[in-house]
Amino acid sequence: MSEHTNNSNEDSVISVRAMDIITAILFLAVGLTVMVGSLKLGASWGSDGPEAGYFPFYISLIIMLSSTVTLYQAAIVNKNKKTESFVDRESFKQVMAVLLPAIVFVLGVQLIGIYVSSVFYIAIFMVWLGKYPIWKAIAVSVGVSVALYLMFEFWFQVPLPHGSWFNPLEFVGVN
Amino acid sequence: MEEISALFNGFAVAMTPFNLLLMLVGVTLGVIIGVLPGLGGANGIAILLPLTFTMPPTSAIIMLSCIYWGALFGGAITSILFNIPGEPWSVATTFDGYPMARNGKAGEALTTAFTSSFVGAFFAIVMITFLAPLVAKFALQFGPPEFFSVYLLTFCSFVGMNKGSPFKTISAMMLGFALATVGMDTVTGQLRLTFGNPELMRGFDFLIAVIGLFGIGEILLSMEEGLAFQGAAAKIRGKVVWETWKQLPKYWATSLRSCLIGCWMGITPGGATPASFMAYGVAKRVSKEGDKFGTGKMEGIVAPETAAHAAGTAALLPMLSLGIPGSPTAAVLLGGLLIWGLQPGPLLFVEKPDFVWGLIASMYLGNLAGLFVVLTCVPLFASILRIPFSIIAPVIIVICAVGAYTVHNATFDVWLMLGFGVLGYVFKKLDYPMAPMVLALVLGDRAEDSFRQSMLISQGSLDVFFSNYLVAGISSVAMLLLFWPLIGKLIGKKKAAAA
Numbered sequence: 001m002s003e004h005t006n007n008s009n010e011d012s013v014i015s016v017r018a019m020d021i022i023t024a025i026l027f028l029a030v031g032l033t034v035m036v037g038s039l040k041l042g043a044s045w046g047s048d049g050p051e052a053g054y055f056p057f058y059i060s061l062i063i064m065l066s067s068t069v070t071l072y073q074a075a076i077v078n079k080n081k082k083t084e085s086f087v088d089r090e091s092f093k094q095v096m097a098v099l100l101p102a103i104v105f106v107l108g109v110q111l112i113g114i115y116v117s118s119v120f121y122i123a124i125f126m127v128w129l130g131k132y133p134i135w136k137a138i139a140v141s142v143g144v145s146v147a148l149y150l151m152f153e154f155w156f157q158v159p160l161p162h163g164s165w166f167n168p169l170e171f172v173g174v175n
Numbered sequence: 176m177e178e179i180s181a182l183f184n185g186f187a188v189a190m191t192p193f194n195l196l197l198m199l200v201g202v203t204l205g206v207i208i209g210v211l212p213g214l215g216g217a218n219g220i221a222i223l224l225p226l227t228f229t230m231p232p233t234s235a236i237i238m239l240s241c242i243y244w245g246a247l248f249g250g251a252i253t254s255i256l257f258n259i260p261g262e263p264w265s266v267a268t269t270f271d272g273y274p275m276a277r278n279g280k281a282g283e284a285l286t287t288a289f290t291s292s293f294v295g296a297f298f299a300i301v302m303i304t305f306l307a308p309l310v311a312k313f314a315l316q317f318g319p320p321e322f323f324s325v326y327l328l329t330f331c332s333f334v335g336m337n338k339g340s341p342f343k344t345i346s347a348m349m350l351g352f353a354l355a356t357v358g359m360d361t362v363t364g365q366l367r368l369t370f371g372n373p374e375l376m377r378g379f380d381f382l383i384a385v386i387g388l389f390g391i392g393e394i395l396l397s398m399e400e401g402l403a404f405q406g407a408a409a410k411i412r413g414k415v416v417w418e419t420w421k422q423l424p425k426y427w428a429t430s431l432r433s434c435l436i437g438c439w440m441g442i443t444p445g446g447a448t449p450a451s452f453m454a455y456g457v458a459k460r461v462s463k464e465g466d467k468f469g470t471g472k473m474e475g476i477v478a479p480e481t482a483a484h485a486a487g488t489a490a491l492l493p494m495l496s497l498g499i500p501g502s503p504t505a506a507v508l509l510g511g512l513l514i515w516g517l518q519p520g521p522l523l524f525v526e527k528p529d530f531v532w533g534l535i536a537s538m539y540l541g542n543l544a545g546l547f548v549v550l551t552c553v554p555l556f557a558s559i560l561r562i563p564f565s566i567i568a569p570v571i572i573v574i575c576a577v578g579a580y581t582v583h584n585a586t587f588d589v590w591l592m593l594g595f596g597v598l599g600y601v602f603k604k605l606d607y608p609m610a611p612m613v614l615a616l617v618l619g620d621r622a623e624d625s626f627r628q629s630m631l632i633s634q635g636s637l638d639v640f641f642s643n644y645l646v647a648g649i650s651s652v653a654m655l656l657l658f659w660p661l662i663g664k665l666i667g668k669k670k671a672a673a674a
Binding site: 016019020023024027030031033034037038041045049050051052053054055056059060062063066067069070073086087091094095097098099101102103105106109110114118121122125126129130132140144148151152156157158159160161164 | 605
């Protein structure tokens with residue numbers, strides 16, 4: 001996309017070309033993994049027709065072929081694209097500001113359940129990035145959690161995670 | 176006309192008070208989803224799918240398809256008022272819609288967009304009503320080789336129609352197929368590619384992929400652009416609607432052309448986004464005022480909106496009649512059918528006529544409801560966009576996490592969703608297309624089954640895909656599309672050499 005193109009080399013975190021090469025290599029690795037897996041299952045013709053690894057084997061073959069071409073194009077044909085920036089430092093910071101807390105949030109969902117994690121996640125996000133007063137942040141985040149509880153567990157009776165390690169809401173009857 | 180009487184039965188099914196209520200709820204939710212960044216038709220429906228597990232299937236699909244109509248309408252609001260396309264298919268609407276709003280004609284622009292959307296959808300629904308049963312009847316004769324060749328055609332047309340690198344399209348698609356094979360093999364019962372990890376035994380659910388790729392990925396992208404919303408004021412008065420409607424019939428030719436482009440692109444999995452661009456481009460070339468496009472011409476809104484809606488609606492035709500979705504959102508709806516225990520495909524018309532015709536009837540009603548809701552509630556929806564991103568972003572991530580968890584009640588899936596989100600972000604920036612990957616993930620098992628059955632018939636020879644006129648014809652078109660990037664290049668070179 002042209003709006004992401006940034007030709008000033010200084011604040012670029014990584015170039016498009018490097019990302020292309022890395023992605024193609026990862027694709028090759030996936031292809032190889034699938035190939036090994038399907039060969040283990042048996043990728044040929046069994047007594048009752050094609051074996052379980054028959055179809056995935058060819059899929060892996062195509063992945064490896066097409067990503068080899070992509071790798072070749074990125075590494076050799078597009079040498080001049082070295083300068084095109086994949087993401088600049090400022091944008092990268094913004095993306096990480098969402099992604100890293102999201103990882104902590106998912107860990108929280110697993111350990112202490114979704115309700116308390118959501119309250120912390122939304123509130124901290126609002127105070128830290130949105131510069132909201134704390135009372136506003138707490139009002140919104142608690143509101144969202146309560147709404148989730150009512151909608152899913154109460155009305156539609158779809159259970160949400162309560163925490164595999166510790167359920168902080170046990171004392172208010174959320175089991 | 177048996178279709179007409181079947182359709183009236185469908186209206187009888189769809190017009191219960193409960194279903195009508197669900198329609199309104201669905202459309203309203205859909206518009207909100209369409210307006211919000213990070214939530215779109217595909218992942219919005221994926222997140223809400225688990226809530227419908229307990230509903231009767233007909234009511235469930237009516238609500239979910241209405242969310243889809245709502246999302247199609249909603250995309251136009253943000254494009255016109257804020258110059259931010261809420262959905263990829265409304266990018267072309269910003270070209271003339273936003274300038275019109277800047278010129279103080281926001282009401283006219285919105286009315287034009289909504290009305291055109293409605294016309295496009297209506298055209299496509301009429302087509303579905305009459306064409307889908309025929310296609311289904313025809314497809315009843317299909318055997319495994321025919322089905323596989325149709326799958327092949329679907330996937331090859333992604334390669335042929337995508338503007339980016341064909342190798343990237345193939346890689347992304349094959350990744351989808353590879354992920355689809357993980358888990359229990361449906362034929363032999365063996366566990367495949369789980370490498371001893373019990374969490375992988377469930378396989379990769381495409382709903383998780385959709386929520387991650389389109390939801391989390393989109394949030395990461397919007398974050399990077401540092402969204403600052405600056406919108407034009409929105410209010411639609413009855414008089415403006417009436418005045419606009421009086422002008423619209425002038426553009427009947429543009430409208431009809433866009434309907435046809437949209438239907439074609441929707442049935443073949445080109446999708447709504449390229450359809451809207453193509454219709455805009457054609458209108459610009461054909462119109463007398465073509466050089467004024469981009470400055471706020473009504474015709475420049477009519478063309479893309481009509482085509483996008485026609486395409487979005489027509490994508491349901493192959494989903495209903497063949498069990499092959501034409502777009503990621505149609506794929507999610509297909510996933511819903513499977514979960515409710517319905518087997519999508521040509522037999523659906525024979526076995527569950529109430530369901531199919533109820534759905535088709537609800538398309539008419541849902542789009543009418545959608546038009547009414549968006550025309551009356553625009554200020555409300557526009558105000559959603561004024562909520563700052565620092566509140567919307569975490570709330571949407573929480574909603575996505577809930578959606579991912581509820582598919583299988585597994586926290587591992589929430590991690591997967593995050594992984595798919597990062598993948599979506601990288602794919603988007605490197606021009607790897609996501610739609611073929613999602614469709615491959617949905618259709619992987621079924622495509623593989625039909626391939627294996629064909630191989631059994633032919634004892635391992637690929638000749639079976641060219642064994643009669645029908646299957647050979649479909650396979651040949653598929654091959655043509657697969658090699659189209661190459662053929663197109665050769666033709667281009669020849670032309671350049673001749674000139």
